[in-house]
Amino acid sequence: MSGAVQYDKVRAIEWRDGAIHLLDQRVLPSVVRYEVCRDAGQVAAAITGMVVRGAPAIGVTAAYGAVLAATSAFAAAGPQWRAAMAPDMERLRRSRPTAVNLHWALVRMEEVMAHLGPQDPTAAMTAAAARLHADDIEANRRMGALGAALLPAGARLLTHCNTGALATGGYGTALGVVRAAAAGNGVAAVYADETRPWLQGARLTAWELVTEGLPATILADGAAGALLKRGDIDAVLVGADRIAANGDTANKIGTYGLAVLARHHGVPFYVVAPTSTIDRACADGSQIPIEERDPLEVLAFCGVRHSPEQAQAWNPVFDVTPAELIDALITEAGVVEHPRAPGIAALFDRVTPR
Numbered sequence: 001m002s003g004a005v006q007y008d009k010v011r012a013i014e015w016r017d018g019a020i021h022l023l024d025q026r027v028l029p030s031v032v033r034y035e036v037c038r039d040a041g042q043v044a045a046a047i048t049g050m051v052v053r054g055a056p057a058i059g060v061t062a063a064y065g066a067v068l069a070a071t072s073a074f075a076a077a078g079p080q081w082r083a084a085m086a087p088d089m090e091r092l093r094r095s096r097p098t099a100v101n102l103h104w105a106l107v108r109m110e111e112v113m114a115h116l117g118p119q120d121p122t123a124a125m126t127a128a129a130a131r132l133h134a135d136d137i138e139a140n141r142r143m144g145a146l147g148a149a150l151l152p153a154g155a156r157l158l159t160h161c162n163t164g165a166l167a168t169g170g171y172g173t174a175l176g177v178v179r180a181a182a183a184g185n186g187v188a189a190v191y192a193d194e195t196r197p198w199l200q201g202a203r204l205t206a207w208e209l210v211t212e213g214l215p216a217t218i219l220a221d222g223a224a225g226a227l228l229k230r231g232d233i234d235a236v237l238v239g240a241d242r243i244a245a246n247g248d249t250a251n252k253i254g255t256y257g258l259a260v261l262a263r264h265h266g267v268p269f270y271v272v273a274p275t276s277t278i279d280r281a282c283a284d285g286s287q288i289p290i291e292e293r294d295p296l297e298v299l300a301f302c303g304v305r306h307s308p309e310q311a312q313a314w315n316p317v318f319d320v321t322p323a324e325l326i327d328a329l330i331t332e333a334g335v336v337e338h339p340r341a342p343g344i345a346a347l348f349d350r351v352t353p354r
Contacts, residue, residue, distance in 0.1 A: 005182075005183055005213075005237075006108060006179075006183055007179040007182050007183055007212040007214060008165075008179065008212075009172055009211055009212060010164065010165035010166060010170070010208055010211060010212070011023075011165060011170050012025070012052065012057060012165060012166045012167075012170075013052065013057060013060055013061055013064075013133065013169060013170075014034070014066060015064055015126070015129070015130065015133070016184045018038070018071070019036050019037060019038045019068075020036070020037040020043060020064045020065070020068070020235075021034040021035075021036055022034060022035045022036075022037065022046055022052045022060060022061065023050050023052075023166065024051050024054065024201075025050065025051060025053055025166055025200075025204060026049070026050060026051060028166075028203055028204055028207050029203055029204075029206070029207040029210075030215045033196040035051050037065070037068070038068065038091075039068050039069075039072055039088075040065045040066070040068045040069035040072065040085075040088035040092060041088065041091060042096040043061060043062070043065030043068060043092065043095075044065065044088075044091045044092050044094070044108075045059060045063070045095075047062065047065075047092075047095035047096055047102070048095045048096065050198070052128070053162075053166075053167065053200070054162065054163070054166065054167020054168060054239070055099035055100065055101040055102070055167070055239070055240065055241040055242070055273075055277055056101050056136050056140075056167065056168040056169060056173065056274060056276070056277070057130070057166070057167050057168050057169065058095075058096055058099045058101055058102045059099070059101030059102050059104060059105035059136070059276065060105065060129075060132060060136055061168045062092050062095070062102045062105045062106055062134045063085050063106070063108065063109050063128070063129040063133070064129045065092045066085075066086075066089065066092065066105075066106060066109040066110075066125060066129070066183065067122065067126050067129050068088075068266070069085040069088035069089055069092070069108075070085050070113070070121045070122060070125050071120075071121075071122045071318055072085070072088070073085035073088070074120050074121060074122065076078060076104045078118075079118030079119075080118075081118075081121060082113060082324075086237060089106060089110075090193065092106060093106060094277055097289045097291050097292065098241050098242055098250055098288065098289055098290060098291045098317065098318050099107075099241045099242065100241070100242040100276075100277055100278075100282075101241075101274075101276050101277055105132060105276075108127065108128070108132060109125065109128060109132075109152040110197070112124060112125060112128040113125070131349075132169075134169075136168055136169030136170070136274065137168070137169045137170040137171055138332075139274045139275075139331075139332035140169070140170065140172055140176040140274075140332075141171055141176065141180075142173065142187055143155075143177065143272050143273075143274070143330050143332050144172075144176035144177050144179055144180030144181075144333060145180050146175055146331075146332075146334070146335050147174075147176070147177030147180065147181070147237070147270065147325055147330045147335075148180035148184050148185070150235070150268070150270065150328065150330075150349075151177070151181050151185070151187075151234065151235055152185075152234055152266060153185035153186060154185065154186050154187065154188040155181055155185075155186075155188065155234045155235060156187075156188050156189040156191075156232055156233050156234045157176070157178060157181075157187060157189070157190050157191065157233065157234065157236075157237055158191045158192075158193070158223075158224065158227065158228070158233045158235075158236045158237070158258075158267075159174055159175065159190065159192050159193065159200060159201065159205055159236075159237050159238065160192075160193045160195060160236075160238050160251070160252060160254055160258055161193070161195045161200045161201060161205070161238070161239065161251065161252035161254075161255075162175070162195070162200040162201060162204035162205045162208070163175045163176075163205075163237070163238065163239035163281040164179075164204070164205060164208040165208060166208060166304070167202050167204075167239065169184065170244045171283040173239045173240075173272040173273055173274070174237035174238055174239045174270070174271075174353045175205060175208060175237075176272070177216070177237055177272055177330065178190055178209075178237065179212070179214075181300055182212075182214055187214065187215065188215070189215050189217060189232070190209055190214060190215050190216055191217045191218075191219055191227060191233070191266070192205040192206050192216060192217070192218050192219070193219060193220075193221050193222055193224055193254065193258070194218055194219065194221060195221065195252060195254065196221055196254070196298075197297045197298050197301075197315065198297070200261060201218065202218045202250065205349070206218050208310040221254050223251065224257075224258055224261055225261045227263075228261050228262060228265040228267055229265060231265075233267050234267070234268075235268045235269075235270060236258060236259075236262045236267055236268070236269045236270065237270050237272060238251055238252075238255050238258070238269075238270070238271055238272070239251060239252075239269050239271070239272055239273055240272075240273035240277050240319055241277070242279050242282065242288050242297070243273060243277050243278045243279065243329070243344070244270070244278075244279060244280075244282040244283060244284045244285050244287065244288060244322055245278070245279070245280050245282060245283055245284070245341050245345070246283060246284045246285075246340065246341045246344070247323030247324055247326060247329065247336075247339030247340055247341070247343075247344055248284050248285030248286075248288070248320055248321065248323050249271050249273075249285070249320065249321045249323070249326065249329075250285065250288045250318045250319070250320050250321075250335055251271070251319070251321065252317070252318060253316055253317060253319050254319070255318075255319055255321050256319040256320060256321045256322075256325075257319075259321045259322075259325040259326065259347045260325065262325075263325050264322055268327045268328070269325060269326055269327050270324050270326075270327060270328050270329075270330055271321075271328075271329050271330065271339075272330045272331075273329070273330075273331060273349055274331060274332055275331050275332065275333050275348065275351050278331075278344060278347070280348075281347070285320035286320075288318075288320055290316050290317070290318050290319070290320075291316070291317045291318065292314075292315055292316050292317065293315050293317055294310060294314035294315065295314070295315050296313075297313075297315055297316075298313035298315045299311065317326050323338075323339050323340060324338075326338070326339055328346070333347045333348070333350040333351050334347060334350055
């Protein structure tokens with residue numbers, strides 16, 4: 001509505017002067033700084049090192065990384081730029097294995113490359129990456145509106161990890177629903193799981209909410225069950241890094257347990273993600289690769305080890321929530337209640353080809 005607060009101040013990815021400027025999410029909220037990437041190797045390192053994180057944001061960043069790869073390849077090899085950029089594209093592909101948006105974005109960029117001649121590809125590829133970026137923001141706004149329509153006025157919401165503008169091209173997926181609900185019928189409370197071991201909820205989601213002037217309450221991951229039992233939550237909103245064809249969803253570790261708790265307490269559990277996160281070649285969650293990271297992320301905190309030297313740690317980054325625990329999948333193409341393969345497949349009939 002005209003004049004309404006839009007809650008849309010945060011952007012984590014900017015393309016300026018032939019370089020990617022990434023809001024460094026490793027140091028938020030205490031430090032606000034941008035890391036500048038001028039070649040594809042730096043982009044791949046930023047994705048792996050979690051300077052940028054969140055499946056849609058990784059996809060947008062990878063698209064701009066392909067632009068940098070092509071520019072460098074043309075400078076080095078001229079008309080043979082496609083072959084010359086192959087190692088950089090592979091490096092980008094390997095930077096995070098679970099987020100399917102990364103692969104999707106690189107395929108989109110390769111489709112653009114296939115129609116280019118031997119001349120400098122920079123302008124055409126920059127335009128393609130910018131379109132992909134803008135499309136992501138528009139998709140997030142659409143998901144926000146669709147998701148907000150499912151919520152009561154003055155909703156009390158629980159989130160996990162960070163699913164906002166920091167995790168996307170802008171606005172956000174699950175946190176985009178929070179933004180849209182706040183701008184519409186309002187939200188009474190937003191609870192953010194701290195999300196161990198990287199504390200994306202405590203550091204990033206809370207920072208976004210505070211920046212927008214929205215309510216923010218942080219809780220330990222293990223406190224979610226007690227909060228749900230009290231009856232203080234109207235809906236749980238989470239994002240996704242990869243969704244299988246049957247609706248099984250990989251998201252930040254801890255999501256599966258939260259889904260089980262929500263079902264036990266009769267609280268709707270909503271997954272909010274663009275159709276680019278759906279991997280139609282992946283039949284079910286058992287086929288989703290689960291990234292594991294350095295055990296020290298669990299054994300230490302802020303660089304200080306708190307566990308015995310002899311102790312080991314298991315540090316999966318994601319878990320898989322079975323489709324039967326998901327009350328609705330909210331995408332830019334529509335909402336699928338109780339997602340199953342036929343309903344998910346039908347979404348792609350509504351996606352506008354670009």
